[in-house]
Structure formats: C-alpha cells, structure tokens
Amino acid sequence: MAEMRVSYAPTEDQELIRGTARQFLEERVGLERVRELMMSDEGFDRGLWKEMADLGWTGLAIAEDHGGAGLGFVELTVLLEEMGRLVTPGPFFASAVLATTAVSVIGTEEQRDRLLPQMASGETIATLGVFEKPRGWRYDQPDTATTVDGDGYVITGSKRGVLDGHLADLLLITATTEDGVGMFTIDPGADGVSIIQESALDPTRRQATVQLDGVRVAADARLGEGDATEGLARVLSIGSAALAAEQVGGARAAMDMAVEYAKTRYQFGRPIGSYQAIKHRCANMLMKVENARSAAYYAARVVDDVEEMTVAAPLAAAVAGEAYVWVAGENIQVHGGIGFTWEHDAHIYLKRAKASSLLLGSPHHQRDLLGRAIGI
Amino acid sequence: MTDSDFAQVDALVDDLVADFPPGETPDEEFWGAQYDKGLAWAWHPEGFGGLGLERRHQTRINQRLEEAGASIENRYLNLLGIAMGAGVLDAHATDEQKRRWLRPMFTTEEFWCQLFSEPGAGSDVAGLSTRAVKDGDEWVVNGQKVWTTIAHIAKWGMVVTRTDPQAPKHQGLTYFIVDMKSPGVDVRPLYQITGEAEFNEVFFNDVRIPDENRIDAVGAGWRVALTTLMNERVAIGGASIPRESGYIGQAVEVWKDTGEDDPVLRDELLRLWADAEAARLTAQRANEMASAGIPGPEGSTGKLAWANLNKEITAFTVDLMGLDGTLYPNGYELSAPERFRTHEPQKAFLRTRANSIEGGTSEIMLNILGERVLGLPGEPRVDKDLPWVEVPRG
Numbered sequence: 224m225a226e227m228r229v230s231y232a233p234t235e236d237q238e239l240i241r242g243t244a245r246q247f248l249e250e251r252v253g254l255e256r257v258r259e260l261m262m263s264d265e266g267f268d269r270g271l272w273k274e275m276a277d278l279g280w281t282g283l284a285i286a287e288d289h290g291g292a293g294l295g296f297v298e299l300t301v302l303l304e305e306m307g308r309l310v311t312p313g314p315f316f317a318s319a320v321l322a323t324t325a326v327s328v329i330g331t332e333e334q335r336d337r338l339l340p341q342m343a344s345g346e347t348i349a350t351l352g353v354f355e356k357p358r359g360w361r362y363d364q365p366d367t368a369t370t371v372d373g374d375g376y377v378i379t380g381s382k383r384g385v386l387d388g389h390l391a392d393l394l395l396i397t398a399t400t401e402d403g404v405g406m407f408t409i410d411p412g413a414d415g416v417s418i419i420q421e422s423a424l425d426p427t428r429r430q431a432t433v434q435l436d437g438v439r440v441a442a443d444a445r446l447g448e449g450d451a452t453e454g455l456a457r458v459l460s461i462g463s464a465a466l467a468a469e470q471v472g473g474a475r476a477a478m479d480m481a482v483e484y485a486k487t488r489y490q491f492g493r494p495i496g497s498y499q500a501i502k503h504r505c506a507n508m509l510m511k512v513e514n515a516r517s518a519a520y521y522a523a524r525v526v527d528d529v530e531e532m533t534v535a536a537p538l539a540a541a542v543a544g545e546a547y548v549w550v551a552g553e554n555i556q557v558h559g560g561i562g563f564t565w566e567h568d569a570h571i572y573l574k575r576a577k578a579s580s581l582l583l584g585s586p587h588h589q590r591d592l593l594g595r596a597i598g599i
Numbered sequence: 600m601t602d603s604d605f606a607q608v609d610a611l612v613d614d615l616v617a618d619f620p621p622g623e624t625p626d627e628e629f630w631g632a633q634y635d636k637g638l639a640w641a642w643h644p645e646g647f648g649g650l651g652l653e654r655r656h657q658t659r660i661n662q663r664l665e666e667a668g669a670s671i672e673n674r675y676l677n678l679l680g681i682a683m684g685a686g687v688l689d690a691h692a693t694d695e696q697k698r699r700w701l702r703p704m705f706t707t708e709e710f711w712c713q714l715f716s717e718p719g720a721g722s723d724v725a726g727l728s729t730r731a732v733k734d735g736d737e738w739v740v741n742g743q744k745v746w747t748t749i750a751h752i753a754k755w756g757m758v759v760t761r762t763d764p765q766a767p768k769h770q771g772l773t774y775f776i777v778d779m780k781s782p783g784v785d786v787r788p789l790y791q792i793t794g795e796a797e798f799n800e801v802f803f804n805d806v807r808i809p810d811e812n813r814i815d816a817v818g819a820g821w822r823v824a825l826t827t828l829m830n831e832r833v834a835i836g837g838a839s840i841p842r843e844s845g846y847i848g849q850a851v852e853v854w855k856d857t858g859e860d861d862p863v864l865r866d867e868l869l870r871l872w873a874d875a876e877a878a879r880l881t882a883q884r885a886n887e888m889a890s891a892g893i894p895g896p897e898g899s900t901g902k903l904a905w906a907n908l909n910k911e912i913t914a915f916t917v918d919l920m921g922l923d924g925t926l927y928p929n930g931y932e933l934s935a936p937e938r939f940r941t942h943e944p945q946k947a948f949l950r951t952r953a954n955s956i957e958g959g960t961s962e963i964m965l966n967i968l969g970e971r972v973l974g975l976p977g978e979p980r981v982d983k984d985l986p987w988v989e990v991p992r993g
Contacts, residue, residue, distance in 0.1 A: 226842045231884045232891045482973045497976040499962070502969035509968055510900040517880035517897065518873075541870075542877045590869035597843070599851060599869060 227531055229524035236294065237301050240283075244305035247278065252311050254568050260312045261426035261571070267313045267390055276345025281319045285327075290340035296461070300468035300523040307472030310575050312427040314348050314387035320465045321386070321458070322349035325395050328461070329406055329447040329454040338393075338408070349393040352382030352433050353455065360584040362455045367398040367435065369405065375441045376400070378407060381434045384582065388431025389420035395446070396435065403450025407440055414438065425578035427571065457529065460536040463583050464522035467539035470579055471512065471519045474547040477572040478508040481550075481557040501557055508550045515539075515546035533596040541589035544580035551576040608656050611636050612663045621669040630673050630706040633664075639705045643689055647697045648705060655890030673707045679748065680704040680711030684757055686830040691774075691815040691823050700755065700776065712753035712779065713831075714744040714801055715824065719992060722963050724759075725768045725821055726982070726990065729803060731760035731775070738762075738775065738813070740783075740806040746957065750786045750799040751935070753779045757827060759820050761987065768987045772820030776812045783807075793942075793949045794931030831958050840879060846909055846947060847875040850916040853944060857919060864919065871912050878904040896972045903964040906955040913948040920944060 233241070252271065260266055275281060284299040285291025299320070306315060319342070326338045326349075341347035353362050367380025378398050388394070394409040394416070411418055415438040423430045447454065482505050485496030495501045522539035525531045551573040555562040562569040580586060593599075619632045633639055634648045641656040643649025650656070661671050674681050684704060688697050703709040720727035729742025740760055750756065756777045763771035777784070783806040788796035815823050843851060854868055878901065885898040917924035927945050942950055955961040969975040982990040 231887050232893065482975065485975055493979070494976045496969070497978065499966070499978070502975050503962070503965040505973055505975060506903075506965040506968035509896055509973060510904050513897045513900045514874065514877035514881050514904060517884050518877040520884065521880050538873050538876055541873050587866055590866055590873060593873060594865060594869045597872070599854065599865065599872070 227525050227528060229521060231520055231524075233301075237298055240294075240298055240301050241305060243278070244280075244302050245308075247274075248305055248309045248311060252309060254309065254571065257310055257312055257427060257571065258568075265390060266426060266429045267387070272313060272345055272348075275313075275315065280315070281345040282339075282343025283319070285323060285339050285343040289335060290343040296465075296526040297523050300465060300519070303465055303469040304472035304519075307469035307474075307575075308476040310427050310473060310476075310571050314350065314390050316428070316466065316469065317350040317386035317391075318342060318348045321351045321462050322393070322395055324461050324465075325351055325406065325454075325458045326446065328458050329451050331447055334408075334443075334446055347392045348387070348390050349395060350386050350388055350391045351458075352385040352388070352394055352396040353459075354384045355380070355382060357383070358585075360459075360588050362397065362459060363404060363452045365397045365399050365404060367396065369398045369400045369407075371401070372439060375439060376405075376407065376445070378409070378435045378438045378440065381432065383430075383432050385418075385431045385433045386582070387429050388418050388433050389429060391418070394433060396433065397451070397455065400445075404452045404455065406446040406451045406455070407444045408446065409435070409438060409440060409444065413440075423578065425574040427575055428578065457532075459583055460532050461526060463536045463540040463589065464519070464526060464532070466579060466583060467515070467519035467536075467543035468523060470543040470547040470576070471516045473572055473575055473579075474508075474512045474515060474543070474550045477547070477551045477554040477569070477576070478505070478512050480569065480572075481505055481508065481554040484558055495557075504553055504557060508553055511546040511550060515543040518542040534593065537584075537589040537592040537596065540584065541586045541593065544589065545586045547576040548573075548580050604652055604656060605659060608638070608641065608650070608652070608660055609663065611638055611650075612660055612667070616664075616667045616669065621664075621667060626670050626672070627706045627708060629669060631702065633669075634702050634705045638664075639701075640685055640689070643685075643701075647689070647694075648685075648701050653890070653892070655892075658886075658890055673705060677704060677707045677710050679713050679753075679757075680709075680755075683713065683827050683830040684711045684755075687757065687774075687814065687823055687827050690826050691819075696776075696811075696814070704755075709754040710749060710752050712747050712750045712756045713827065714747055714750075714756045714758040714777070715827070716746045717742065717744055722960055724824070725772065726987070726992070727759060727761060727772070729758070729760045730764075731762050731773060731808070733762070733810075734807075736810050737807045738773075738810065740775075740777070740803045740808060742803050744801045744803075745789065745798070747786075747799045747801050748797060750779065750801050751788070755779060756801070757814075759824050762817055762820075764988045765986045766818070767984050768982060768990060769821045770818055771987050772824070773817050774814040774820040774823040775808045776814060777806065777808050778812075781806050781808070788935050790933055791950075792952065793946050794933055796933070796935040828959065840882075842876060842879065843872070845875075846912040846916070846951070847872055849944060849947070850912050850919065853916050853919045857921075859919060867915060868919075871908070871915060874904075875908050875912065878908060896968075899968055899972050902958065903961055903968065906951075906961050906964075909947075909951040909954045913944060913951045916944040917948045 279292045282291030283294050284296055287293035323342050342349055355366055369376045369378050391411050394411055395406055396409050397404055397406050415436040417434045419432045421430050421432055485501050485505055486494055488495045518539040522535040525535050555569045558569055561567050615633060615636050619629050637645055637650040638660050639648035641650050641652045642654050644651050664671055715724050717727045731738040731740045756779050758775050758777045759772055761771055762773040783804040785802040786799050789798045789800045790796045881897050882901050888894055889898055928943055970977055
C-alpha cells in the first residue's frame with residue numbers, strides 16, 4: 224500500500240480544458256438538448272459527436288503519433304467531470320474512454336497504430352462487451368466461447384451492458400480461448416452479430432445486448448497476445464477511475480441544483496434553506512461531494528501506478544458511486560413535489576447516478592476489490 | 600511565492616541546524632533559536648517569529664526540520680497556543696503583547712489554554728455570562744468556564760468576557776489573556792464519560808487582569824473569538840495522517856486479530872475504510888490548495904467528516920469484538936491523563952462521542968457549511984439585536 228504524493232492544484236492546460244468544455248457543453252448540450260436526445264431513438268447526435276471530435280476530445284489522451292492530442296489522464300477526467308455536470312449523452316465514455324483504453328492497454332503496437340487514429344478522430348465509435356451476467360462483474364471466465372477455425376476464430380455467446388452498442392462501428396468482445404481470455408475486434412455488421420438496444424434506466428447512456436452466433440473473425444482480430452485477463456483488470460480499473468470523475472461532476476451539479484432551490488423556494492414565510500432540516504441536508508451533500516472528489520482526483524493522478532490503482536480505483540468508484548446516488552436522491556427530496564415530476568431535471572441526475580454506480584461494478588463489488596487490494 | 604523565498608527559508612533552516620544541532624541542543628533552546636530566525640510562523644512579520652512570507656513556507660520549514668532530526672513536538676504540546684493563540688496575537692495584538700507572549704509560547708516555557716465555553720453558553724458561545732468589570736487599570740472577572748484542556752498546567756488563558764451586558768450579545772464582549780496562576784483562578788478536573796479528566800472547569804472569583812492584557816478593543820471580543828475558532832477548526836479537521844492510521848487502523852487490526860470473515864462485517868469495514876481514506880485525501884487536498892493560496896470548500900468539511908467517521912468506526916470496532924467489546928479493561932479509574940494517547944476500542948468508542956460536540960457541534964458545523972460555504976440564508980436570530988440582559992436564558 225504505497226501511497227503516492229500527488230499534486231491537486233490545476234495546471235493551465237487543465238483550467239483551459241475545463242473552461243472550454245464548460246462553455247461548449249452549456250451552449251451546445253444544455254439540459255434542454257439532453258432532454259430531446261434522451262427521448263430520441265439513438266439518444267445521440269452525430270453532429271455533436273463530430274464537433275466534440277473536432278475539439279480534440281475523442282483523442283484527448285491518445286498519443287500524438289496515434290492522431291490524438293497527447294494529453295494525460297487527468298486532463299481527460301477534467302473533461303469527464305464537466306460532461307457529468309450536464310449529463311452529456313452519447314458514446315464518449317464507451318468509445319473515447321473504455322474502448323480506447325482497451326486498445327491502448329491490450330492491443331499490440333500494430334493494432335494501436337491501426338485502431339487508435341480512427342478512434343481519436345471520432346470516425347470510429349467503439350465499445351466494450353465484457354459482462355454476461357447481471358451481477359458479479361466477472362471478466363476472467365467469459366461463457367462466450369471460441370473455436371479455432373483455420374487462421375481465425377469462431378465466436379459464440381452473448382454480452383450484456385454493452386454501452387452504446389447500437390451506435391458502435393467496432394465491438395471489442397471478450398471470449399474464452401485455449402490460452403485464456405481473448406478480446407476480439409468485431410464488425411457489428413458481420414454475419415451472426417445481432418445488437419439489441421435495451422430500454423435503459425438512464426436514457427442518456429444507452430445499452431445493448433450483443434449476441435454472437437458463430438461469428439467468424441480473422442486471427443489478427445484478437446487484441447494483443449495471450450491471456451488478456453490482467454489487461455482487462457487494468458482497463459476496468461482505469462475505466463472506474465474515469466467514471467468516478469464523471470460521477471463527481473454530476474453529484475456537484477445535483478447539489479448545486481438543490482442549494483439554488485433552497486435559496487429561492489419559500490415556505491412558512493422563509494426560504495427553505497434557512498431551515499436546518501434543509502440546510503443540513505445540503506451541507507452533508509457538500510461533505511460527500513468533496514470526499515468523493517478527493518478519491519476521484521487521487522485515482523486520476525496515480526493512474527500510471529498499476530499497483531496503487533488497485534486501491535485507488537475501487538476506492539474512487541465506491542465513494543463517488545455512492546455519493547452521487549445519495550446526492551441525486553437528496554436533491555429530489557429538497558425539491559419536494561416538483562422534484563418528482565418529469566418536467567424537472569432532477570430525475571435525469573438520479574437515473575445517471577444509479578446506472579453509473581452499477582456499470583463497472585456496484586459499490587459493494589468495488590469494496591470487495593478494495594478489500595483484496597489492501598488485504599482485508 | 601518565488602523560488603528565492605524557498606531558497607531563503609532553506610538557507611535559514613540550514614544555518615539553524617548547523618548552529619544548534621538537533622539531538623545535542625535542548626528542545627527549548629532549539630525552539631527559541633528557531634523563533635529568533637523567523638522560522639516559527641513564517642507568515643508572521645520579522646521580529647515576531649516570522650519572515651513575512653506565506654503559510655506554505657512553514658510547511659516547507661517543518662518538513663526540512665523533521666528531515667534534519669529536529670523536534671516539532673512543541674506544535675502538539677502547546678497546540679492551543681501555537682495553532683490558535685499565535686493566530687489571535689498575530690491578527691489582533693499590539694507589538695508589545697506579541698513580544699511578551701509569542702516566544703515563550705513557541706518554546707513551550709509557557710503553556711496556553713482557551714476559556715470560551717460556559718455551562719450556559721455552548722453552541723451559543725456569544726451568549727456567555729462571565730463578567731469583567733473595569734477597576735482602574737485592571738479588570739475584575741467573575742464567572743465559570745468549562746471544557747478547558749490543560750488548564751491545570753497552563754500559564755496563560757485566552758478568555759472571552761462580558762463587559763457590557765446592555766449591548767446586544769456580540770457587541771458586549773471583550774477578550775483578555777489571563778494569567779492562570781492569578782489569585783481567584785480555581786481549576787478543577789472535569790471527569791468525562793470515559794472516567795478520565797482531559798478537560799477542566801475553571802472558576803473565576805474576583806480575578807484581576809491588567810488592562811494591558813486586553814486583546815483588541817473593549818467590545819471587540821467576538822471578532823477576536825472568531826479568529827480563535829477558525830484556527831481551531833482548521834487544526835481539528837486538517838491534520839495530516841498516514842493511510843490506515845488512527846481509529847480505522849485499529850478497526851483493521853481488530854478484524855485481523857479476531858480472524859473474522861463475515862461478508863457483511865467485511866463490507867461494512869471496507870465502507871468505513873473507504874470513507875476514512877476519502878476524508879484523509881480531502882485533508883491532504885485542502886492543505887495543498889490552502890498553501891497554494893486557492894482554498895476551496897474542501898477545507899471546511901474535515902471536522903464534520905471526522906466527527907461522524909470516528910464515532911462510526913469506533914462503534915463498529917467494538918461490535919467486531921463481540922462480548923469482549925462489553926468489557927472495559929482498565930476500569931473507570933477517574934484520573935487525569937498527562938496527555939492524549941491512543942485508546943483501546945471501548946474507551947475510544949466513548950471518547951469519540953465528544954468529537955461531534957467539541958470545537959463546535961456537528962449541528963453548528965453544518966450551519967457554517969450551509970451558510971458560509973453554500974450561501975444558504977441564516978437561521979432566524981431572535982436575540983441578535985436585544986440587549987444581552989434581556990435575552991431569555993435557561
């Protein structure tokens with residue numbers, strides 16, 4: 224448990240990214256636009272995706288020689304925090320975070336050279352299919368099976384919780400092989416692939432079930448060499464840390480919404496925020512948000528330390544995941560009746576919060592990972 | 600802040616360590632020399648233990664001193680003086696007062712205590728009733744204070760008194776430094792639910808304080824008291840500790856010793872571990888941001904978070920012990936401990952009940968966070984503009 228000394232004060236680059244992101248998102252993807260998108264079929268706007276790509280966001284943390292901006296993971300989490308603040312819909316997390324990380328961590332040099340530039344430019348939207356059962360978040364023994372077929376593989380199985388699978392140009396699917404877990408790049412249009420968009424609790428982040436029925440892929444569709452189990456653990460660890468940043472942004476926004484309402488809503492002749500029942504709720508939100516922020520910021524800053532990340536990532540995921548769900552619920556309570564209506568934005572945050580806390584492992588699961596890392 | 604400031608303090612630390620080798624120099628002498636070089640409170644003006652720099656330079660100085668093997672124990676031994684009293688003197692005292700008090704405070708030749716709370720004035724400390732009446736060049740003080748740590752060994756006490764009962768409560772207060780050895784000061788141990796007396800009650804019977812010991816103007820006592828309380832809350836919530844230390848470390852030790860593997864208890868332990876680690880990281884982040892001159896809300900939540908966590912963690916640790924948790928190994932001996940030490944879990948469980956009371960109750964901390972950090976409207980205050988004598992009490 225080698226704790227690392229890190230620095231939290233934002234750099235000029237980070238301030239710049241935060242400022243640009245906030246301005247762009249408020250102007251182009253405010254909550255009114257989020258509402259339109261969450262009721263649309265795809266839950267996504269290709270024009271918007273293109274704009275984000277043009278701003279360099281989809282390749283923010285990808286190296287320059289792979290067509291990215293070559294910035295670091297902390298810069299990426301600054302952007303994610305801002306996206307979380309406005310519950311930005313679309314496949315950014317699925318493609319620019321999870322899938323990009325998977326290719327970077329597991330892929331060979333040649334695969335990175337081939338895949339990362341298309342992902343950095345936003346031209347290819349990719350997503351991961353790892354989980355198969357509703358609980359457990361197992362990634363080490365997929366039921367999805369492969370048989371060797373000449374030079375390639377034939378894959379059969381089913382994946383759930385595939386984020387934005389209905390939009391994907393490229394699927395990254397795990398399957399059991401003769402030498403451990405393999406991750407395969409699959410064309411969603413290939414024979415035997417069916418992608419069913421599920422109706423999601425959080426309509427701002429869509430999910431699909433992906434079925435593979437004897438899907439034939441070439442040998443070089445397999446990312447990296449040999450067993451990918453360790454790489455997958457690392458990908459999920461980095462993904463959890465990234466998601467925690469997004470959760471902190473959302474939690475802070477839900478808190479701000481509650482505080483603003485408490486200042487302007489009058490009952491019994493006083494603003495409700497002057498009553499301790501409401502004021503203390505808001506103050507407790509602040510405490511939880513700041514602690515979640517600390518855990519998320521720490522994880523973002525130790526991302527390159529593989530061992531320390533086995534502590535920092537589940538810590539951030541458990542704390543930020545629970546904090547966001549709690550704050551989003553308290554926000555509804557502070558608003559009272561109006562907070563339970565469809566027309567109010569509070570539910571958008573609750574849904575994002577609840578679903579996010581389960582996508583890569585529930586808080587209980589994350590604590591189990593933490594316990595293994597610290598010997599409890 | 601410039602690199603040359605750091606070079607300056609580094610050079611002074613090197614000089615100090617060369618002239619007064621730690622280990623060979625008695626601590627009090629070392630701390631005196633440290634004060635004289637301006638390395639006690641770097642942000643104080645020169646001549647008053649400082650160099651006119653910033654707080655973060657002190658962080659650097661302390662690190663360098665510890666690396667050189669020098670003791671910085673005085674900061675804990677005389678915590679109320681060095682962390683709070685010095686801030687009060689720096690902000691409100693005359694140069695003559697600072698010269699009189701700062702150096703012996705820093706060397707621990709003179710211990711300091713704080714006399715604010717009273718039996719009738721806890722959260723509403725501005726409603727206090729200890730009276731000070733002017734008599735020539737002196738003030739005559741009568742009343743009772745409680746929750747006074749180390750009053751029995753302190754030379755000086757920071758005391759807030761009521762000097763104008765006809766004024767509204769915040770306006771009729773005056774702040775003094777009282778010599779705890781003066782005739783009429785009666786210090787009695789106050790036994791707590793643990794059986795120990797860490798605190799005292801202090802009675803003032805016609806205690807005479809010279810007017811030259813008054814801090815700031817007559818009637819300005821509340822402003823001075825706020826400076827003290829702000830320094831106190833920073834000191835309580837902002838301490839920098841290693842991972843898995845303190846009560847959560849104790850909980851982990853008990854978990855491992857008992858060979859427990861119940862999954863429900865394990866998840867609860869890990870939840871507490873994660874929350875404690877997040878709060879610890881917040882303190883670290885707050886320290887860095889404050890010393891970089893960009894303080895944010897992260898600096899205000901620590902005391903509240905730790906009060907909750909300490910209570911939860913110690914209660915859980917006793918649960919882990921099962922029937923052993925129902926024992927109280929050393930009995931309730933009614934003694935006064937010389938200084939704070941780590942408690943066994945059962946005593947820690949009892950002791951931490953005060954964490955959400957001492958230094959501002961959690962309810963008051965929530966009000967402060969809500970009003971000062973989040974900008975929510977204040978509580979209605981029916982007593983705010985009333986003359987203090989007319990405020991209902993009971």
